[in-house]
Amino acid sequence: MEAIWLYQFRLIVIGDSTVGKSCLIRRFTEGRFAQVSDPTVGVDFFSRLVEIEPGKRIKLQIWDTAGQERFRSITRAYYRNSVGGLLLFDITNRRSFQNVHEWLEEARSHVQPHSIVFLLVGHKCDLDAQRQVSQQEAEKLAAAYGMRYVETSARDAINVERAFTELTRDIFELVKRGDITIQEGWEGVKSGFVPNVVHSSEEVTKSDRRCLC
Amino acid sequence: MLRRRSSSSSAKSSTKRRSSSAGFDEFGFAFIKRREKKLHHRSHDYSFPQPNALKVKELCELLSYWNGSSFICRNQIERFIRIGIPTAVRGRVWKCLLDLDNVRVASDFSYQVCLTEIRKGLVDLGVSEYSIISAITTLIDKENDLGSGAGQTPDAHSSAFSTVDVALFRQIALDLQRSFPTHRSLMGDSPEAIEGQAKLFRVLTAYAKFNPQIGYCQGMSYIAAVFLMLLGEEEAFWALVVLLEKPKYLSELFDSSLKKIQHQALVFQQLLKHRKPQLFQHLEKLGVSSFHFVMQWFLTLFTSLPCWDSVLAIWDLFLLHGLLAVFRAGLTILHLLEPRLMSMTEETTVLPLLLRVPVDVSQYSVLIPALWSTEVQEWEINCMNSVILEEMTESHETEKTKEDSSSSVSSDEQKEKSPAVENPAEDRPCKKEPVGPGGKNLFARILKLAQRYLADSAKQNTSNKAQPASPARSSPVVACQSKKRTSVSFTQAQRRRSQSRRPQNEAVVRKEPLPPQCTDGGTAENRSQVPLRRLKSGPVGRVARRRSGVQSGRGKSLLLRSSNQSQKASIPTSPVSQDPNQACTEPRESPGKSSIHPPLEEGSVFSPRTGTEVRESQLI
Numbered sequence: 142m143e144a145i146w147l148y149q150f151r152l153i154v155i156g157d158s159t160v161g162k163s164c165l166i167r168r169f170t171e172g173r174f175a176q177v178s179d180p181t182v183g184v185d186f187f188s189r190l191v192e193i194e195p196g197k198r199i200k201l202q203i204w205d206t207a208g209q210e211r212f213r214s215i216t217r218a219y220y221r222n223s224v225g226g227l228l229l230f231d232i233t234n235r236r237s238f239q240n241v242h243e244w245l246e247e248a249r250s251h252v253q254p255h256s257i258v259f260l261l262v263g264h265k266c267d268l269d270a271q272r273q274v275s276q277q278e279a280e281k282l283a284a285a286y287g288m289r290y291v292e293t294s295a296r297d298a299i300n301v302e303r304a305f306t307e308l309t310r311d312i313f314e315l316v317k318r319g320d321i322t323i324q325e326g327w328e329g330v331k332s333g334f335v336p337n338v339v340h341s342s343e344e345v346t347k348s349d350r351r352c353l354c
Numbered sequence: 355m356l357r358r359r360s361s362s363s364s365a366k367s368s369t370k371r372r373s374s375s376a377g378f379d380e381f382g383f384a385f386i387k388r389r390e391k392k393l394h395h396r397s398h399d400y401s402f403p404q405p406n407a408l409k410v411k412e413l414c415e416l417l418s419y420w421n422g423s424s425f426i427c428r429n430q431i432e433r434f435i436r437i438g439i440p441t442a443v444r445g446r447v448w449k450c451l452l453d454l455d456n457v458r459v460a461s462d463f464s465y466q467v468c469l470t471e472i473r474k475g476l477v478d479l480g481v482s483e484y485s486i487i488s489a490i491t492t493l494i495d496k497e498n499d500l501g502s503g504a505g506q507t508p509d510a511h512s513s514a515f516s517t518v519d520v521a522l523f524r525q526i527a528l529d530l531q532r533s534f535p536t537h538r539s540l541m542g543d544s545p546e547a548i549e550g551q552a553k554l555f556r557v558l559t560a561y562a563k564f565n566p567q568i569g570y571c572q573g574m575s576y577i578a579a580v581f582l583m584l585l586g587e588e589e590a591f592w593a594l595v596v597l598l599e600k601p602k603y604l605s606e607l608f609d610s611s612l613k614k615i616q617h618q619a620l621v622f623q624q625l626l627k628h629r630k631p632q633l634f635q636h637l638e639k640l641g642v643s644s645f646h647f648v649m650q651w652f653l654t655l656f657t658s659l660p661c662w663d664s665v666l667a668i669w670d671l672f673l674l675h676g677l678l679a680v681f682r683a684g685l686t687i688l689h690l691l692e693p694r695l696m697s698m699t700e701e702t703t704v705l706p707l708l709l710r711v712p713v714d715v716s717q718y719s720v721l722i723p724a725l726w727s728t729e730v731q732e733w734e735i736n737c738m739n740s741v742i743l744e745e746m747t748e749s750h751e752t753e754k755t756k757e758d759s760s761s762s763v764s765s766d767e768q769k770e771k772s773p774a775v776e777n778p779a780e781d782r783p784c785k786k787e788p789v790g791p792g793g794k795n796l797f798a799r800i801l802k803l804a805q806r807y808l809a810d811s812a813k814q815n816t817s818n819k820a821q822p823a824s825p826a827r828s829s830p831v832v833a834c835q836s837k838k839r840t841s842v843s844f845t846q847a848q849r850r851r852s853q854s855r856r857p858q859n860e861a862v863v864r865k866e867p868l869p870p871q872c873t874d875g876g877t878a879e880n881r882s883q884v885p886l887r888r889l890k891s892g893p894v895g896r897v898a899r900r901r902s903g904v905q906s907g908r909g910k911s912l913l914l915r916s917s918n919q920s921q922k923a924s925i926p927t928s929p930v931s932q933d934p935n936q937a938c939t940e941p942r943e944s945p946g947k948s949s950i951h952p953p954l955e956e957g958s959v960f961s962p963r964t965g966t967e968v969r970e971s972q973l974i
Contacts, residue, residue: 149702158572159528177535179658180528182573183649186705202702209525209572214612215649236498328641 146190146200146333150312152305153219153257155244156229157237158208161264161295165229166205168295169305181207183215193310200333201309217251224321224329225258225312227304230279232263232292233271238279245286255329258315259288260308267294380441381662382538382583396536401719402663403438410440417446422453428674435670436726444666445584451673452596454589461595465588468560475519483555484548486527493524526558526570533575534657539583553582557591564595571608573653574598580657580669602676607652617742618652618677619645624738625681625730626688633692640701647708651684659716667722682730690715690724 154162163178163185170187185205190198204223206216228244230237241261248257261283263274276292283290289307293300315321316330323330378384383396413434421427431447439447476482479496481489500517530551534540539550557578562569577597581590597603606614623644627634637644650658656668672679691707698704715721
């Protein structure tokens with residue numbers, strides 16, 4: 142029997158406080174935008190299926206993290222078991238962009254012995270008038286670290302699908318090439334072909350619905 | 355089902371509910387269009403009961419002669435909490451439970467003076483708490499300037515604010531509009547909301563000044579906002595102080611290391627293992643750590659539950675009993691979700707359910723009765739706590755031994771080095787030989803811990819008296835030890851067990867007079883006296899026997915625990931010499947029996963029955 146999903150990838154979403162991590166994830170997983178969302182205390186969890194090619198579905202487990210520095214001692218425990226990450230900054234807040242280095246360092250030092258495929262996300266691109274970080278600048282930084290760069294807006298649903306799908310594709314390619322392998326005791330990547338996995342019908346319908354939009 | 359009104363009493367109050375101002379429900383949460391209901395799920399049809407007028411009058415009378423250190427008062431108030439505190443009186447009840455007036459009088463900190471200072475800083479920065487949005491922009495810009503500008507230190511010196519202040523103000527300002535964004539006092543830009551956000555800003559910054567070591571941590575804004583909904587501004591500030599400073603409540607939970615919350619999560623995990631072994635195993639099999647959802651419960655005190663009447667009822671109990679109520683409410687939620695969780699086969703479905711508890715479980719008519727029938731005892735938490743501490747010490751010692759096998763280091767030294775042990779004051783006053791670096795007979799260990807806990811309370815008192823521990827260092831354990839038993843403390847299940855197995859247990863408990871304890875709201879001094887009295891009321895051995903007797907009912911899960919541990923490999927399986935350790939804490943009435951008893955092998959599976967028998971035999 143064909144599995145509902147080929148692989149399960151675990152992603153982590155990081156970035157400064159109020160850059161819009163939770164809003165971006167909610168837009169992606171629930172398809173809507175909340176004007177205001179509660180500050181994340183500790184970690185939060187979401188999941189969704191994405192179809193990277195017809196019939197090839199990947200299940201994403203997405204860990205949302207608190208942006209406040211104090212919570213890093215807690216959130217850093219989540220790096221190790223993640224295969225991918227979205228590193229967000231707010232294009233209207235220069236400081237959140239400057240902190241990108243710090244976030245990468247933080248991730249790098251806690252992900253050992255594994256590694257994380259990062260995507261740099263310039264969020265709130267609907268607020269172009271208040272922009273403090275130019276696209277070129279962000280692209281340059283992303284290239285320097287070997288990351289892709291995407292500008293998104295949860296409010297206007299710009300590039301949200303693209304951001305997650307591109308990251309998923311990149312990871313999928315690495316998995317296919319064998320650069321990333323499934324390992325016992327590591328949650329980053331899991332195969333869908335596990336005999337004892339029972340899939341709820343709800344997820345199937347959910348994914349179908351998502352694919353239409 | 356969601357719209358169900360639970361009882362006739364709630365129907366009675368429905369007229370009142372409808373009459374509350376258009377757009378907001380009686381707790382001040384906005385009605386949201388049906389379409390968006392799922393988005394901001396705060397306002398619901400509430401199902402909390404309305405106590406009759408006579409009861410309300412009685413409650414008001416009780417509050418008028420309230421004495422926080424009186425056992426009778428606290429016992430009475432628990433009765434009222436059980437019936438349900440009327441919304442109109444809740445503020446007064448909380449003030450009494452937190453003993454706000456006395457705390458305020460006893461402190462030399464002045465809220466108003468502090469605000470003056472803060473305002474000076476704000477003026478220098480050119481921001482005001484009354485225009486939060488522009489304040490955020492200004493603060494972020496300022497931070498950028500300070501961060502990028504080379505001469506940041508002279509700048510900080512010359513003005514009334516520092517980089518730390520700017521970061522603090524910025525972080526608080528960012529969270530103001532996100533904490534209960536659908537509550538009338540915080541929603542949008544109405545005059546009421548502007549005032550509400552300004553108050554919240556002031557209370558949080560003032561607390562950060564009150565205790566700069568803790569400062570501001572996300573999660574606090576929820577707690578302060580709840581207080582502001584029911585109390586005046588300055589009262590809310592003091593309420594926050596009590597909550598964040600008293601070991602009974604959340605002291606140290608928000609500190610910069612966040613170690614204690616991680617520790618509490620482990621304690622909860624142990625409790626779950628102990629009380630709901632099947633569920634625990636199931637979650638473990640799916641790879642779900644309770645850490646993910648427990649942290650939120652502790653740091654935001656269940657304010658994320660969708661039904662506000664339930665949140666307030668949990669808070670009523672929390673303010674009376676402290677942290678114990680968090681364990682209790684958490685366990686209740688898991689209990690109610692258990693059938694659903696057991697049928698789930700993936701972490702992906704389990705976690706959202708636990709992180710966003712659905713309405714049908716969190717509504718008052720379901721959650722609160724279940725909460726009252728779920729008992730969690732202090733000694734249980736204390737035991738779990740000790741197990742965790744001991745495991746940490748052991749694993750730490752193992753590491754040590756690996757690193758340096760030649761030098762013999764005393765366990766106390768190591769404990770102090772262990773980052774997870776935040777509380778040297780709690781270190782066993784009963785000084786012992788280093789714990790062997792191996793898995794130990796779990797039963798003996800638990801038994802020993804229960805006994806040590808009793809011995810501790812005696813020693814603790816003497817040490818407390820000699821040298822009162824600073825509040826920041828006293829542990830939850832210490833605080834809990836002294837906490838009274840406000841109700842007859844056996845759960846139904848425990849009672850059944852003790853009746854069937856050891857009928858005399860109950861008798862022993864009944865015979866023992868409950869000490870006239872008063873400690874919950876009291877000061878450290880009177881807190882420290884209580885366990886002494888308790889000990890006076892009966893020989894240690896008898897209490898120990900009673901306690902261990904109750905514990906024996908837990909044999910099953912504890913056994914499971916011992917079998918799990920070998921898998922986790924957190925405790926090495928090398929052979930142990932354990933007997934000498936136990937000698938000093940063995941109870942008088944069981945002369946060395948449990949230490950004589952051969953240690954249970956790690957990893958071997960015991961039938962619960964055998965386990966219980968073993969324990970029974972140890973105790974008799």
